[in-house]
Amino acid sequence: MDYLYDGTFEGLLTCIYYHYKKEKATGIFEVKSYQQSLINDFERIETDANKAKIVSNAIVNKISREAYVHIYYCYLSSNEQKEIIILDFLIFAFKYGNNTMNFYSHEKVLPINEISLKVSREVHKFLGILRFSDIEGILYAKFSPDHDILVLLIEHFADRYKYEKFMIHDQRRNKAIIYDNDLWQMIDVDVINELEYSQNEKLIQDLWKQYFTNMAIKERKNTNLQFQFVPARYRKNMTEFH
Amino acid sequence: MDDNIFEKLKILSDAAKYDVSCVSSGVDRKNNTVGSIGNAAACGICHTWSADGRCISLLKILLTNDCIYDCKYCMNRVTNPTNRATFTPEEVAELTIQFYRRNYIEGLFLSSAVEKSPDYTMENLYRVLYLLRYKYNFWGYVHVKGIPGASNDLIQKTGMLADRMSVNIELPTRESLSLLAPQKKVENLLKPMALINHEISRTIDDKKHFSNTPRFVPGGQSTQMIIGATPDNDKTILNLSQNLYDRFNMKRVFFSAYIPVISAPNLPAISTMPPMLREHRLYQADWLMRFYYFKSEELFTETEPNLDLEFDPKMMFALRNMDKFPIEINKASYEELLRIPGLGVTSAQRIIRERKNAELSYDSLRKMRTVLKRAKYFITVKGKYYGNINFDPDRIKDEVRQQEIQKQISIFDLV
């Protein structure tokens, strides 16, 4: 049976629940990207928070918190096979219990580790390269990450800008986090028009650009290395590359 | 900010950019002061990379380049005709906070030439920190230079507000120092280091008794020396670093390849290339001393007081100490594993972790993504040697050279 879910983490966990309690899954897919197969039947699964909770508790208690985090990061990735990778991992992991993560290189464990590493690398990168501008006192940042990492950024920036108002906008997924006074919220956002920067904002941006250009030591120029660290696709929203 | 701000920023960041330390790590502090801005993440965040591929994480500037001293190797020395500029403390604080709000930087690295007198300069540095911390409520990362010769009181006050403080040792020997920086006395450099170290341990001690005692430079102190301006060898340099780590609890000793900017009788000619590779090797060796349990004296012999430029220090160590190898992967301790060329902390930890399940085979090492290209010449797995050649330093060198050539070819293929 192919199980289809709504794209939420709880939805995915609900499918895992049915895999164990009802019928084995031949695959798990997001509804909107599902292509019907000739061999397998499919069933659309309603997300059920209670069933999801049972599964997440089982993961934390029977396997480990570390495994749970890896699974969550893997879910946030843009890997097209992620659901089946998670399912395969769990089938293996429920057998080996809290010893599972010691099988780092096992074929059922390695993919989870590697994907979640990619996701956390992207998170770490964006902690640095996300750029805010001051729009009438509100700090606004836009970006287009490879993976769905918005939710993983909030803790850091909520601490960094505790007493500011800010908004981080994922343009690829048309959603944003808004933060004000210790509270944050995820919202859907369509297009935001090109913003007009104030005089002062432009001044600061220009100072930064000048500083950035000036910091490079000519004798050691190495743009290849620079591209390794800041790939072209990330530069679009970085003030200093314009 | 006045109209000159671009000009000032240009001059004073230019003057600071050869200062190597971009590291903002070592302090993990959550923002828990009401109304304040900033946290300091211990993992060290790079905000961008300049065209030379270096990470930028801090606003790195001098407060002033208007110097009364005459260090021969320095652009800012009093006898060198160059453009001079001085920030006001307000300007530095404002720039920092505005860059920080936009996530351009993790914090400030503030250095300075000696304007008027050491105390005058230190007082202004203190002003900057005071404004940042109390006017702007900024609790992001700040690294400030301690000016040798400034009064204890000023260094003490400033240190209470900084995350890290550094006094540059500048050159590795007394002779070199008196030749090139005649106004700087070794004693004047070591005195503030000792003071900083003393204050650090004092506030750590106090904290055990009074939980709200503020910490003195919680990120510790670091220092820096110039490489290649004088004939001092690597052994002298690394022995001194070891000493500084041991005596003053230095967090980091930084090296800076000397870039000839002026000609002077005792300095390398202007056309000399900066010894970049040597600097890189020194950092690798320093890394081995800090994280891989190496001691500086182990790296050298009577006849070889310098690191090998061709091979990295760990490889060099192995080649100079063949009797300590090959190392058996299934038996070696963690420290021993770390001595294997090409094998890093992650691999060593993985090996320890995974061999608890079952004895490791050569294949399982590969699957763990352990890089075996170099390691294979220095290990056995279940007693078997996989190097494919005799265990002989010259043969191994040849093989590794071959690998390097192939690597270069494949890079050229790409471009």
Ligand code: SF4
């Ligand atoms: S004291 Fe510092 S700024 Fe002044 S000349 Fe010496 S090295 Fe340069």
